[in-house]
Amino acid sequence: MTDTIQSIDYNEASEELRRQIAALQHRVWPDVCTAPKETIPDAHGKEFHARSFFIYADGKLASYAGVVCKTIMHEGKAFKIAGLSSVATDPEYQGRGLGSCTVSGATQWIEQTDTDFGIFTCEPSLARFYEQAGSWQVAPDVILVGSHDEDALSSNNLPVVVLMSLLSEKAKGCESILRHTSIYLDLPVGKFL
Numbered sequence: 288m289t290d291t292i293q294s295i296d297y298n299e300a301s302e303e304l305r306r307q308i309a310a311l312q313h314r315v316w317p318d319v320c321t322a323p324k325e326t327i328p329d330a331h332g333k334e335f336h337a338r339s340f341f342i343y344a345d346g347k348l349a350s351y352a353g354v355v356c357k358t359i360m361h362e363g364k365a366f367k368i369a370g371l372s373s374v375a376t377d378p379e380y381q382g383r384g385l386g387s388c389t390v391s392g393a394t395q396w397i398e399q400t401d402t403d404f405g406i407f408t409c410e411p412s413l414a415r416f417y418e419q420a421g422s423w424q425v426a427p428d429v430i431l432v433g434s435h436d437e438d439a440l441s442s443n444n445l446p447v448v449v450l451m452s453l454l455s456e457k458a459k460g461c462e463s464i465l466r467h468t469s470i471y472l473d474l475p476v477g478k479f480l
Contacts, residue, residue, distance in 0.1 A: 292392040297337035297353060302327065307348040308339070308373070315375040330373045331355055332478070337372065340393045342385050350376040350385035352393040355480065356402065359473055362464045366457070368472075369397045370407030370480040371417070387420040394421030403458040404465065406431060407480040408447035417450055426451035430469040433479045440479040441469075 295304070308330050309323040321328045331337035335355035342350045353372040358365055371393055376386040397405050408431055409417060417423040429449045433439035442449050453459050472480060 292340055292342050292388055294338060294340050294392065294396065297331050297335075297339045298333055300339060304339075304341075304348075305330070308341070308351055311348050311351055311377055312373060312375050314377055335372075338393070338396060340389045340396070342389055344380055344383075344385065347377070349380040350389045352386075352389040354393050354397055356400075357472070359471065361468075361470055362461075364461060364464075366403040366461075367401060367455075369400065369402040369405050371405075371421075371423075372407065372480060386416070390417065390420035394423070397452075398454060401455070403453075403455040405452040405454060406449065406470065408442050408445070408449055410446065411448050414448050414450065423450040423452060425449070426466070428467045429465070431480065432469050432471045433474045434476060435471055435473075436476050438476050439474075440477065445479075 300308075305327050306323045309320070309328050312320040312330060313322040331353050335357060337356070338354045340352045340354070341348055352374045354369050355372045356367065356369045358367050371390065374386065374390060394405070405423070414425050426449045429451055431442040431449050433441065453462060453465065458465060
């Protein structure tokens with residue numbers, strides 16, 4: 288019934304795959320994600336050089352996890368970060384382990400790159416899922432902020448928790464400045480991880 292997990296750079300994905308990703312997101316979040324029409328809504332901005340992980344079941348895209356990457360400055364140091372984004376499993380296929388598989392594959396990919404630390408947000412009710420699927424830990428002492436703009440999105444003002452994993456020796460050596468702090472993502476207003 289289920290193919291193995293597949294992966295591709297989102298910017299290199301075919302129009303058909305990007306349409307399927309957008310349709311999946313619309314099925315999971317119909318009030319938030321626009322249904323693909325002639326124009327396909329992007330799951331990830333091109334500047335993130337996102338990596339896509341996905342599984343087909345019964346011939347349709349059933350589960351998806353994206354990884355967005357960027358370099359940020361924090362306390363005068365440059366860090367390469369990556370975070371899970373647009374994670375979705377078709378409601379028809381939930382409870383079958385497909386979401387765990389895509390998150391696990393995406394997390395393993397992050398761990399094998401030169402990423403300093405992984406960081407993203409999720410609804411509090413999903414934190415245990417991410418812990419089980421990818422060993423992501425809640426970082427209650429970290430506030431994630433979209434930018435320095437006054438109207439920037441912040442984990443402090445949203446119903447989310449921050450998940451974080453220090454990966455590189457550099458990040459582990461800088462743990463004291465990566466904890467009990469606000470981390471700014473330098474994103475356009477309205478964008479967030």
